[in-house]
Amino acid sequence: MLADPEGAGRSELVLVGGSPTGRGVVTSASYAARKFGVHAGMPMATAIRLCPRGVVVPVPGEMVNRKHKEVRAVLDEFSPVVEAASVDEFYLDLTGTELLYHGEPLEETCRRMQQAVMDRTGISISIGGATGRTLAKMAASVNKPFGVHIVPPGGEAAFMSRFALSDIPGVGPALAEALRRRGATQVSDIAPLDLATLTSWVGDSRAQWLYHLARGEDFGGVAPRRPQKSISHERTFPIDISDPEELETRLMMLAVETGASLRADGLRARTVTVRLRYADFTDRSASRTAPDAIESDRAIFTVARELLRELLAKRSGAARLLGVGVSKLVGDDEREPALFADTPGGPETARDRKLAEATDRVTGKYGKGALVPARIAHRDPKDRHRGRGGSVEE
Numbered sequence: 001m002l003a004d005p006e007g008a009g010r011s012e013l014v015l016v017g018g019s020p021t022g023r024g025v026v027t028s029a030s031y032a033a034r035k036f037g038v039h040a041g042m043p044m045a046t047a048i049r050l051c052p053r054g055v056v057v058p059v060p061g062e063m064v065n066r067k068h069k070e071v072r073a074v075l076d077e078f079s080p081v082v083e084a085a086s087v088d089e090f091y092l093d094l095t096g097t098e099l100l101y102h103g104e105p106l107e108e109t110c111r112r113m114q115q116a117v118m119d120r121t122g123i124s125i126s127i128g129g130a131t132g133r134t135l136a137k138m139a140a141s142v143n144k145p146f147g148v149h150i151v152p153p154g155g156e157a158a159f160m161s162r163f164a165l166s167d168i169p170g171v172g173p174a175l176a177e178a179l180r181r182r183g184a185t186q187v188s189d190i191a192p193l194d195l196a197t198l199t200s201w202v203g204d205s206r207a208q209w210l211y212h213l214a215r216g217e218d219f220g221g222v223a224p225r226r227p228q229k230s231i232s233h234e235r236t237f238p239i240d241i242s243d244p245e246e247l248e249t250r251l252m253m254l255a256v257e258t259g260a261s262l263r264a265d266g267l268r269a270r271t272v273t274v275r276l277r278y279a280d281f282t283d284r285s286a287s288r289t290a291p292d293a294i295e296s297d298r299a300i301f302t303v304a305r306e307l308l309r310e311l312l313a314k315r316s317g318a319a320r321l322l323g324v325g326v327s328k329l330v331g332d333d334e335r336e337p338a339l340f341a342d343t344p345g346g347p348e349t350a351r352d353r354k355l356a357e358a359t360d361r362v363t364g365k366y367g368k369g370a371l372v373p374a375r376i377a378h379r380d381p382k383d384r385h386r387g388r389g390g391s392v393e394e
Contacts, residue, residue: 132218156216234323
């Protein structure tokens, strides 16, 4: 609504995501649209059938990133420990701030935090407070939208007893079904069970987690910044692509996006991975680790292209999805001194790095897509950056 206040912002039924005529999926929906059964991850075509008066709008990526930073800046003023779990989810640790807030109730602090975010960013947030990470996340869902719910110390078990097992973050359809077959659908169904019984149902690690959580025992903490393990970008095509040349062009688009994300975080990568999903939903992937960490678009594309050709040589056919990812990440402060300017036979040269640096400067001044390889310059700028988006694994 902030992105288009005079257009989609006037509608109560807003569906954010891909096109309903292709393979687009819902990434978010207004609360009014959710009442029709619409949820994130649902095919947009299905969402339109459920909510026929819904207004479909694309993800305003640049605005989302800008607002994420604005909200983070406000939250940083309330707590010394803030963790961004995703673009729209944060965790704060307020332990030890009692004197700072003169002993005011936590709910009052949360209300002030909520209002500060609204006044300075225009974003309404819901807040949950509890003694543990998962409990706080579940508490935030109680009074949406723009609500606050605090689970008092000692009240964790009673709070958990109200939920279905499928409401717990981390309990997916398969686990929920396994528990349902045992006759357990509510948290209150497993709270009386001993650990041995629960272990016989779902295995040791999941049993330990559920056993404690059902009793309100949540040991999850807040980390201000977790080390990134990987960065990836992938694209689901509206129509399956079988032409190898076209796939390589799409691969270049993804390599450019991935390289930009990598350098924006001050990172380099040693491993490049290509993921290919065929029309029959069969997934194939291939990875290669370079002798030295790389950061440039050209080097990432060079390695990725070799991997794509290997995958297509093993199995040709139309592709539904293509992705490029990088891992084994290192920061600039971890750069190892080299005996030679470039590793002989390595995928990246000093010229590549200088070109990437120059590209980032131009992009920073004139915007995304201002300087791209000639092979993709003629493409629709929206198509160059339209996909399932980038992801950072932690």
